[in-house]
Amino acid sequence: MANLKEVKERINSVSSTQQITKAMKMVAAAKLRRAQDKIIQMRPYSQKLTAILNNISSGSEGSTDIVYAQERAVGNVLIVPITSDKGLCGAFNSNIIKATMATLENEYAGKAITIMPIGKKAFDYFRKKSYPLKADYYQLFEDVSFDNVKRAAEEVMDAFVSGQYDKVILVYNEFKNVATQIVVKEQFLPIVKTASEETSQQQQDYIVEPSKEYIIEELVPNSLKIQFYKAVLDSNASEHGARMTAMSKATDNAAELLKELKLIYNRTRQAAITNEILEIVAGANALESSD
Template sequence: MANLKEVKERINSVSSTQQITKAMKMVAAAKLRRAQEKIVQMRPYSQKLTSILNNISSGAEGVADIVYAQERSVSNLLVIPITSDKGLCGAFNSNVIKATNAVFLENPDKKITVMPVGKKAMDFFKKQNFPLVSDYAGLFEKIAFQPIKEAAEFVMESFVGGEFDQVILVYNQFKNVATQVVVKEQFLPISKLDADGEENKAQQDYIVEPSRDYIIEELVPNSLKIQFYKAILDSNASEHGARMTAMSKATDNAGDLLKDLKLVYNRTRQAAITNEILEIVAGANALEGK
């Protein structure tokens, strides 16, 4: 059985760790609230913009002329895994990396380039044998639309220029504090909708000014930039939710461990006291027997 000093040191160590995890949980909760507000406000706009774009493009005779919707034989694939800059958020980052590796396995005959977003993705994939686009790994240092827009523009220009034939985003989609779903989403080329769908039939009555082609030309790039921005915001909110959940579990586990350690401490102390009493009684009996 451990001595009292060792048990006391472990109790102090676990208590300190519990205080840290509790503080990190509170910080993550505060950041989550702000991040959740951003993604909740962004989603309706992004979804409506995408809906308008898809309906207009699906009804356009020149849909094939949209440069961002041109499908071609996929030889060069760009994969964009979006992780966090920091750890201590459970399986948040490892889930994205696993899903990205699954994309690699699904495309064994393609030339794959990785554009990591987030330091954790950068740290992992720079050790692999894939070509890297590392210019946008630090987007989470300060989340703002302008640098994210520049990253999206780079991807769009590379696609139009023929450097990549397909672009896939891999990120955590925020559902709630306890649930984040890993999503593999085709960013380019733009997926075509089924023009025969009931929803499309109900939404084809747009009055387009000045012209359908002009609207598509302006709307498509903006929609793609908003889609990329939404993925970043989704991942950001998911990170804080995952960290809050992980720190909450760590705090609870530390509490359970403290209970066990205090029980061991009390038993050890009681055993030490009992041994001292026995030694005193034995000594007294020895003196009486002289």
């Protein structure tokens, strides 16, 4: 059985850890509220913009008029895994890395793969791999703003148009709620067209001015930048939700461990007191016998 000093030191250590995890949970909760507000406000705009784009671009000309929708033989692929800068958020980062590696090995084996990590965790992992790394934007989460994300999106879009990449894939966590983050693998480029009966029916509701071509030319790049920004915001909110959940569980586990340690401490203390009493009684008996 451990001595009292060891148990007491461990109790103090677990108690200090519990205070840290509780503080981190509160910080994550505060950051989550702001990040959640951003993604909730962004989603309706992004969804409506995408719906209008699909409606306008689903005409008779098809997708050939849009440079960002040109289908090519896939030889060069850019994959953008979006992780966090910090850990202590459960399986948040490892899920993205696993999904990215599965995509590389299963879907694009034999292709020329380039990795564009966003988030230090993705950068730290993939810089040790043999894949070419485009590491200009891995510190994007130090200042999450549309202007910063827009520059990254524009560079990716220009590289696709120039033929440097034939396909661009985003891998990120989609925020559902505090406890649920869903790993999403999304084709960013070329644009995936959806032509449904509902879309065809809704097309009659739009009057396009000054021309369909002008609207597409202006709308498509903005829609892609918004889509990229939404993925970053989703990942940002998911990170804080995952960290809040992880720190909440860690705090609860520390509380359970403290209960066990205090029980061990009390038992050890009682055993030590009992031993001391037995020694005193044995000493007194020995004295009486000698007399």
